[in-house]
Amino acid sequence: MNKTKLFTVLLLCTLLSGLFSGCQSVDLSPAENNISSSETAAPSAQGADSDGLLKVEYIDVGQADSILISTPTDEHMLIDAGAAESNDANPIEKALEAQNIDRLDVVVATHPHYDHIGRMDYVIENYDIDNFYLPDVEGNYTSATYENMLEELEEYNVNTIYPSAPEEFTLGEAKCEILSPLENQERDCNEYSIVLRMTYGDNTFLFTGDAGRQSEYNMIDRGFDLSADVLKVGHHGSAYSSTREFLDEVRPEYAVISCGEGNSYGHPHDETMDRLRGIKTYITKDVGDIYITSDGENLSVYTENEGAPQSGEYESAANPTDEAEEENAVTPENSFVGNKNSKVVHSADCGSLPKEENRVYFSSLDEAEAAGYRGHSCVG
Ligand SMILES: [Zn+2]
Ligand SMILES: [Zn+2]
Structure with missing residues (x-):
């Protein structure tokens, strides 16, 4: 059944259900x-x-x-x-x-x-x-x-x-x-x-x-x-x-x-x-x-549970400090750097990191492994 027909049938069903309560709502x-x-x-x-x-x-x-x-x-x-x-x-x-x-x-x-x-x-x-x-x-x-x-x-x-x-x-x-x-x-x-x-x-x-x-x-x-x-x-x-x-x-x-x-x-x-x-x-x-x-x-x-959203003040990207924050987002404590070509992942403070254009960042070794990367000697 093509989509137009399907839609027509469903529309008909909806209309009829209003009259006869025939379709299960x-x-x-x-x-x-x-x-x-x-x-x-x-x-x-x-x-x-x-x-x-x-x-x-x-x-x-x-x-x-x-x-x-x-x-x-x-x-x-x-x-x-x-x-x-x-x-x-x-x-x-x-x-x-x-x-x-x-x-x-x-x-x-x-x-x-x-x-x-x-x-x-x-x-x-x-x-x-x-x-x-x-x-x-x-x-x-x-x-x-x-x-x-x-x-x-x-x-x-x-x-x-x-x-x-x-x-x-x-x-x-x-x-x-x-x-x-x-x-x-x-x-x-x-x-x-x-x-x-x-x-x-x-x-x-x-x-x-x-x-x-x-x-x-x-x-x-x-x-x-x-x-x-x-x-x-x-x-x-x-x-x-x-x-x-x-x-x-x-x-x-x-x-x-x-x-x-x-x-x-x-x-x-x-x-x-x-x-x-x-x-x-x-x-x-x-x-x-x-x-x-x-x-x-x-x-x-x-x-499901009573829960208010988290919210605060959103600053637009025009803020010049944002660029610096972005750069600082990767820290040795929380990140791993993979090489897209070799599929090897390094800790961010490793001495032999891949070239910038080949890098992909992970927040944990688990995440890197789930993506098919294997650890360099620097990550034990
Ligand atoms: Zn996921
Ligand atoms: Zn995923």
């Missing part, structure tokens, strides 16, 4: 899930079909990412599927079940790191998926989880799409632009992250996976419109994402960081929180699941 009300509001009053307990809200749920999956988007016309998109720490009561499964979802129009695996595709097996096995977007990592990355995912996509005959920016698709009445990855770029696995900008009426959401500064600068260089009301902060709040230049383009009202309590990377990094000053920032490890709804004009934010 999906209850998206955070109030039903015992969610307390930290921004505005909770929406009515009626289903999304009748209240016309687009709902974005940033699922608390610990040190991982998973975001579920549902349109008022009952289309669903899942961006990433967390890690597979526990098969019991997995939060992604719970989120899908809570909305009675039986099919997913779009699934996006932003990039093949474990903390983004850990439960894709469950998603592929249990849901009809129309289109599955994933980056073409061109043989630069592999893992057992990733290979299994590729095998399952084939086994279940899922339509896979390897996008190359700029591209776009629609999810109901929401427009989704793919802004990254660009073609032919040598990069670290995180920099393959699919970056999506979703527009619904006057509201815009930016989803960045683990994109880092290289992707951010590429998108700026290409002149893409990056402005968004809500930013899913790149790479769990790592200091090597969310550059000031990027934030100045996005200018979000709200920021969401997905990371786990006591994670070994120290996410979110202080440098990132500094740069996010003045932006209402919600962190899953502090507030649990985060729900943002849009009626096409206004946004409402709800969190």
